[in-house]
Amino acid sequence: MPEVTLVEVGLRDGLQNESRILSTSVKGQLAGLLMDAGVKELEVTSFVHPRWVPQLADATELIRTLPDRTDVRYRALVPNQKGLERALQTNVDEFAVFMSASETHNQKNINKGIDETFPVLQEVIQEVQNQGKRVRGYVSTVFGCPYEGEVPLSNTARICNRLLEMGVYELSLGDTIGVAVPNQVKEKLKALTQEIPAERLAGHFHDTRGTALANAYVSLELGITTLDSAFGGLGGCPYAPGAAGNVATEDLVYMLERMGVSTGIDLKKLCQAGWLAEEQLGKQLPSKVLQSVAAAEKKEESP
Template identity: 60%
Template sequence: MDKVQIVEVGPRDGLQNEKEIVPVAAKIQLIDKLVAAGLKRVEASSFVNPRWIPQLADAEEVLQGIARPADVTFSALVPNLRGLERAAASGLREVALFMSASESHNQKNINKSIEDTFPVLQEVAREALTLGLRVRGYVSTVFGCPYEGSVPLENSRRVTNALLEMGVFEVSLGDTIGVATPKQVHEKIGALVKDVTTERLAGHFHDTRGTGLANVAAALDEGLRTFDSSIGGLGGCPYAPGAAGNISTEDLVYMLHGMDYETGVDLERLTEAGAFIQQQLGRELSSKVLKASLACKTV
């Protein structure tokens, strides 16, 4: 069977957008449940300045409390050398850098131009590699920007290549505001995989307009085998007004298994993790598989 890697980003990309701060104990339980379901790559938190994202100010406590199986890779977002220092002290083996393909979103998100962001991330990547850490890269707004609209392919190509030259092992291409369609995915990812091997690219789709899973299917056709997703469909983007959550991990796993892809994830245990965080948040999450699973249990 063809294998697909799933990078679970709910504990970071999902919870950072919640209005209420989820308690440390609940975050630890959630991550442990995700790992118990078979997920091998989990983005556990972020070492961005707590003033920017207070929802993740407890990164050290969370990472100290979770179980650390040897076969699971935990990572966190780092914006600068200070964030990297905190991540390394927490015992992480992988960190992630982030920037945007569109100038306006990069300014809103990082408060720097794209050109001024490159040397900052290059410094962080160099130090991380020196420390023996793996470095992942995120490129936001590949398919559209909330401030500029359509984003030229050359923007994404330039940023992707710059990150790869810094030494990142993988670049996650993000549809930050959920505007992509399968046609656009075929066009843009089809072009980018010609520059880069498919093993070094991942897809990060949001479901704002209901096309998230269709876009995954299109990316699979182009050779991608790594996708980011969020438990329950948690997420959004604080700098992208109206952006809905990431594609749901439950929905993604259900679709992939139905297409005969192997993920190594136990869907039943995964929905238990979704039910847990839904209960903690006190509201219904968007995952359709989670809704169906819970509905079946009440019949």
């Protein structure tokens, strides 16, 4: 049993931010490699409208190509009832709704105010529960908003409590633009865990400024044992070849395993997925461990 649950979001949060669109068959291969490496919680896609995220337009098709695995949970994002209807025609195991802790980001991302968003998500959560399945809630911009800057913790707390009441089993707290630093994460999570049990919280850190692993470490110290990550550190900003997306699963697995925390993931096997993604995206991915394993292998090959 792993002591930490890693939710692999590379195929969704990663690929949705990559400028090159991968084929359904390559995505299927990547999913296969991730599962071979021991990934059990696999967010595979999003049922947002293909106009907004063309990278994931093949959501239905992709899920249909995935093998039946009782030991792996396939997860998908659903923005609203319409998305859910499409998702329910596939064998998605778990769903996720999303909204932002800052009004402006919510407005720009979902085209609705925060309070207008609740009824939309309520409908989705209700319907998923009717199907006997679980819903996770993503809360974005918890540690900073590109439009509003600092986001008061009270915003986050209000949204978290409301989503829990509505029936989500877990809240993934997002550092969407990768601005968080460890003492801020500590302070916010300490306050939040006064109200909400740590078991209901997950950390979702982007590595735009290199702080994601430090933030993940601090979260873990506060008893948050579910962390989101993307293999290779997929999801970099298209404007910056080296800019990072989510914290890299490889780096997180390395850190945790060497800390004595079991993740259930085989690092060497995991690298296979990263290397295939690099080949298919035509660029180097930001994961440091991926690069250092590659360097070590090259060294062995050389005379």
